[in-house]
Amino acid sequence: MSKRIDSHQHFWKFDPVRDSWIDESMSKIQRDFLPEDLLPLLTENKFSGCVAVQASQSEEETNFLVDLASKNDFIKGIVGWVDLRADNISERLRHFSSNKTIKGFRHVVQGEDDDFMFREDFRKGISALKAFHFTYDILIFHRQLPAAISLVKDFPNQKFVIDHIAKPDIKSGNMDSWKNGIEEIAKYENVSCKISGMVTEADWKNWKPSDLKPYLDVIFENFSADKLMYGSDWPVLNVASDYTEVVKTLENYISKFSTEDQNKIWYENAIAFYKLDQ
Numbered sequence: 001m002s003k004r005i006d007s008h009q010h011f012w013k014f015d016p017v018r019d020s021w022i023d024e025s026m027s028k029i030q031r032d033f034l035p036e037d038l039l040p041l042l043t044e045n046k047f048s049g050c051v052a053v054q055a056s057q058s059e060e061e062t063n064f065l066v067d068l069a070s071k072n073d074f075i076k077g078i079v080g081w082v083d084l085r086a087d088n089i090s091e092r093l094r095h096f097s098s099n100k101t102i103k104g105f106r107h108v109v110q111g112e113d114d115d116f117m118f119r120e121d122f123r124k125g126i127s128a129l130k131a132f133h134f135t136y137d138i139l140i141f142h143r144q145l146p147a148a149i150s151l152v153k154d155f156p157n158q159k160f161v162i163d164h165i166a167k168p169d170i171k172s173g174n175m176d177s178w179k180n181g182i183e184e185i186a187k188y189e190n191v192s193c194k195i196s197g198m199v200t201e202a203d204w205k206n207w208k209p210s211d212l213k214p215y216l217d218v219i220f221e222n223f224s225a226d227k228l229m230y231g232s233d234w235p236v237l238n239v240a241s242d243y244t245e246v247v248k249t250l251e252n253y254i255s256k257f258s259t260e261d262q263n264k265i266w267y268e269n270a271i272a273f274y275k276l277d278q
Helices: 025-028 034-046 061-070 088-098 120-132 142-153 178-184 207-221 244-253 259-274
Strands: 005-009 048-052 075-081 102-108 135-138 160-162 193-194 228-230
Touching: 005 178, 005 259, 034 048, 034 244, 048 061, 061 075, 088 120, 088 160, 102 120, 102 228, 135 142, 142 160, 142 178, 178 207, 193 207, 193 259, 207 228, 207 244, 228 259
Parallel strands: 005 048, 048 075, 075 102, 102 135, 135 160, 160 193, 193 228
Antiparallel strands: none
16 A cells, blocks of 8 residues: 545644533543644554644634644645635635645534525635635535535536535434435536545444445445545544544455555545645
C-alpha cells in the first residue's frame, strides 16, 4: 500500500458548553484531542497525513486549526468554518485564502432546519467559494439529501464532498430513502463522498462489519472508486470503535479491488479534491 491520507478528523480542547453535542452517552470523547494524540494512530496505520475538519461554528475554530497545522506538518489541509450567510462573505473568504492550508469550509447543516440549504443567504455564500478555489463539505442527515441534491445541481462548478455518506440510519437497517438520495446525488460530477462516520450511525455497542456492508455496496455502486475517499472521523469514532478497527474494516472491504482503485480511495482522491501538498 502506498501513502494514505485521512480525509476527515477533528481536534478540540474540550469545552462542555461549546461542545454540548458531546453528551454523557459520548463520555469517551469528553476530553481534549490534539495532534499528539492522533499522530501515533496515523503512523501505526500507514497514514502520511490528514485533513482537519471544523467541529464548532466560529472563525476562532478555523484559526485554531490553522495554528495546529502550522506546528504539525502531517496536517495537510483544513476544512474550516466561516459564516457563509454573512454580508461580507467574499471579504472573509479573501482573508482566509491567504492561508494555503485552508482548503474549504463546512457548516453543520445536520443541526439546521431541513430547508436550510435553500436559503438565499446560504446559497450566496456557496456561490462565493469558487472564486477562491474553496471546496465545501456537506454534513447532513439522510433526510436532508433532497436539499443537498438541489444545491449541487444549482452549483455545477462548485466542488462538494458528502461527509459520513449522508448519515443513513445504519442502526435500524432502514436504507430505502437514503439509497434513492445517494443514487441521485452521485450522478453529479461535482460531488465526491467520504467513507467516514459509519460506525457512529450503527449500533455503538454491537455493530459488526456486515452491518456496514450494504451501505458500502450502495456507495461504491454509485460513486465508484474515482469519487470516494477515506476519512476516520476520529475522535468521534471512539464512541463506537477505535482507529485501527475502522481502518481494517475498510481494508477488508476493498481488499479485492485493484491496487489502482485502493490507492485512489486511500490517497489520490483526497489529494486531488483538496489539492493537498504531498
